[in-house]
Amino acid sequence: MPVDWEPVRQSRTHELVLRSIEQRVFAGDLKVGDRLPPERELAPVLGVSRSALREALRVLETIGVLVAQPGRGPDAGARIVRNPDDALGRLLRLHFALGSYSLGDMLEARVVLERSSFEAAALHAEPADLDEAEELVARMGAPDIGVPEFNDLDTRFHVRIARSSGNALTSTLTSAVRESVRPLILRALEAEPDWPATAAALNADHADLLRLVRAGDGARAADLVETHIRGLHGTLVDEPFTDA
Template sequence: MTDALRPMSKQRLYEQVLDRLRQYVAEGDLKAGDRLPPERDLAQRLGVSRASVKQAIVVLEVQGLVEARHGGGTYLVRDSLDVEPVEKLVERRRRLPDVLDAREALETKLAELAAERRTEDDLTAMRRALAYMAEEIEHGRPGVDGDRLFHAAVTAAAHSSILAEFMRSISDQIAESRTESLRQPGRPTRSYAQHEAILDAITDRRPAAAAAAMRRHVRTVAKVRLLDWDPGEGE
């Protein structure tokens, strides 16, 4: 069976707005920090409803491409609007809750075991990962690599081959959830602080505290704009 002849999806109106906004930013040579026209003006100039414009802005927010400041307009976060296809966003939104549930179950237990079983080498790996994440954030990056290294170090410190295998089996989905979380405004520094709390509990061999700190962290990861987005709005 082939999927090639599945029914074609009709492009939503807000997707057309996204295409126009991407073109507007490119042709106007707009850069990070520049402000987009107000939603009312965009709706009038494009001949669409404000609802369609608002939904397009939400999609850009979800992808971390713009920042909508309350009462202060919408500003570019990057130098271009390289928008991910909406269908990919919809698919990721569908599977993200299950991934986050799995992360909470697995990583909470991993942190608990790490506090019981960690070696000095394990602690060194965690500290190096945090140092790298701090360097990333200092240079304006979201800290994705440092985050990945830290969680990998916690997994290794648990010294559980079965749990480590479970983590490897969903590594691609975990990477998606990591990127989704760290592109939320202010999230990298908050994530770094939560990692420090996890490391402190593991260092002090406090399993219950390590598990609680990891649970708080993963629940913060779960608070992403994507899950609040309704792809059917603004048709």
């Protein structure tokens, strides 16, 4: 059924456009996959300029609920999507960089989220999810692996387990928190005097975590992941880094 668009007031125009679109989403008039009318049609219906409409659409794209494709054709235009991971990660990274949250805050958030994730994964993870996690562990175990690749695979391992927990919100928050501290963890790993030994020790934890999840031992997995996180991440709290 066509959406019945209405004009919005002119003060703080782009925010009012956002509110109008949000109201359509809340009412169920706009759903994932729906396309907005072209700018040339939607702007006059809302009673706003096309520049104000574009500003509102850029905000929606930034927060991960809209994708705008320029040009003409069936894929052109703005489409409602569901992509919270990148948006929340970007937002959290910025606020962390601005000092809204301390390293201690991030550490405690990681502990709470990942204890929950690993405990739930022991109950709900599908074999395919754990097979993928095992591949990541195997790749982290390569004798010549460098720090950046290890850090990337490490992030993916923790996020993969969170996604296998059956709780989409926990997965998204775990990804956002882990991504926000990725640069600091990278620098901490690069500063390790014996990188091969550090990589082997960290990955031994990963292998043990995966074994406990496969065995359905969520309580021990939760305890181990807390120890694992507090090990390296805890040193960052004790010796905070600043951006150069």
